[in-house]
Amino acid sequence: MDTAKASKPTQQLATVYGVLFAISGGxxxxxxxxxxxxxxxxxxxxxxxLSYAQIGWIAFVVNMTSSVMQPVFGYFADKKPTPFLLPLGMFMSMLGLIGFGLSPNFYVILASVFFIGIGSAVFHPEGxxxxxxxxxTRRGLAQSIYQVGGNFGQSLAPLFTAFIFVRFGQKGALGFTMVALMGIILLLFVSKWYKLQLETEIFKQSRKKNSESGSPIHxxxxxxxxxxxFLVFARSWYSAGIGNFYQFYLIxxxxxxxxxSQLYIFIFMIAGVLGTFFGGPLADRFGRRNIIFLSMAxxxxxxxxLPYVSLFWVIPIFFLIGFIITSSFSVTVVYAQELVPKKIGMVSGLIVGLAFGMGAIGAVLFGTLADLYSIKFxxxxxxxxxxxxVFTWLLPSDERVSELNM
Structure with a gap:
């Protein structure tokens, strides 16, 4: 892609697919x-x-660090966009990977996953x-392209376990430093394009207009x-319950x-990748609020x-659930951005980070319930x-959102 050409003000309304696919790759x-x-x-x-409690703390540290810090980094990025935070975040994740692969004890593991979490928190708002x-003009499609990369990356966890770590053990994590290096190179390209956009007259005028507008949020x-x-909490808690405990239910x-059991979880995640991709274009056509409602209800x-069907029906039903419920993954981000267009980084971090990170708390709650009652419960x-x-209908319609920001 010609970054110089893409950065011209006359082309600001064009969808820049080269950059979208690059940031999705990152x-x-x-x-x-x-x-x-x-x-x-x-x-x-x-x-x-390690005990299961220690495993739980590892998950808690990486999820809460990467999630809760996203709105914080997003808030500061809104005040001062910093393109080269993207490769810097990937570099911090690489440092965490090295420590993770060489960790001799539980406490070094916690420190290592902290770096991985911070790297992720830096990346997401700017991404x-x-x-x-x-x-x-195709914001739904753009978020789908961006988010589908992340969902696909998450879906690979069962495969990593089955085909890499079972064979190579802890040091298998060191091989992923090459993934981080490729990510740094790719994000350097994205950062150069991003920097050029910040220098365009249209972007400067937009930032000046936003900074001069002192009107409070409606x-x-x-x-x-x-x-x-709240709706994202509910969806995230469902995904946390499935991702962490459904495999034990199958066993x-x-x-x-x-x-x-890992195969079933992988099917659910891959269905989610497809749902994420198609949800954005569908929202562009049929409306953001409508897709959010349909994805859950x-x-x-x-x-x-699902908890009552025979094993024969689990895969087709599981696939449909994964596809449908994740179809609003990118749509909720776009809807939030359009609610608060002057705080893109902060609301993106809030929805993608803080809200989804609460799924970690849901996992702790479900684990406690499983100990007290049963996995089936x-x-x-x-x-x-x-x-x-069903509470989605209390949200303003897409048209009403535009009116509220006029």
Whole structure:
């Protein structure tokens, strides 16, 4: 792609696909590195004799660091966009990977995953901003392209466990430093394009207009953001329950092996990748709020049915749930950006980071419930979470969102 040409003000409304695919690739590398952490858990249990509580703390540190810090970095990025934070974030993740692969004990592991989490927190708000800037008039499609890279990277965790870490053990994580290096190179290209955009007259005028506007955020917009975060919580908690505990349900209630159960989780995640990709274009055509509603309320009958079906029906139902419920993954980000267009980094970090990071707390809650009752009880509780999607109709319509920001 000709970065100089793409940066001309006359082409600001064009969708810059080269940059979108590049930032999606960076997102894939970033989230694949983060997926190394849960993929390594079975290895640490064997090699370092870690307890399940310690495994839980590892997940907590990486998720809460990468998630809660995203709105913070997004807030400062809104005040002063910094293009080269993108490769810097990937470099920090690479440092964490090296420590992760060589960690001799639990405390060094925690320090290492802290670096991986911070690197991810630095990357996501600026990555969302790049996708927004390169979107032109197709914001739903642009976010889908960007988010599908991250979802695909996350979906690789079961494969990492089965084909890399079982064979090479803890040091297998060191091989992912090459992934980080490729990510740094790719994000340097994206950062150069990003820097050129900051220097265009259109962007300067836009930032000047935003800085001069002292109007407070409309109360209805604040209420909409709060409700949107609540809906993302519900969807994230469902995904946390499935991602962390459904494999045990398959083992305990269906008699599957660990390796067989990983296949089912992978199918759910891959379906989510497809749902993420198609959700954005569908939202561009049928409306953001409509797709958010359909992704949760539409999946609810299937999620309620899932704990009771025979093994034969699990894969097709699981695939449909993954596709439908994740179709709003990128749409919620675009909807939030359009609610608060002057705080792209902060709201992107809020939705992608803080809200999704709360899934880690959901995992702790479900784990406690599983200890007190049973895995099947947890699956039944999870199955009702998508029903909360009916509250989507309390969100302002897409047209009303535009009016509130006029």
């Amino acid at each position: 997102h894939l590398f970033n989230d694949a590195i983060q997926a190394v952490v849960p993929a390594m858990n079975p290895i640490f249990v064997k090699t370092l004799n 969302s901003r790049v996708a927004y800037m390169a979107a032109g 109360p209805k917009i604040k209420a909409a953001i709060t409700l949107l975060v 305990n209630d269906y008699g599957l092996s660990i390796k067989q 539409g999946a609810a009958p299937l999620t309620i049915l 947890v699956m039944i509780v999870c199955s009702w979470l998508p029903v909360l999607g």
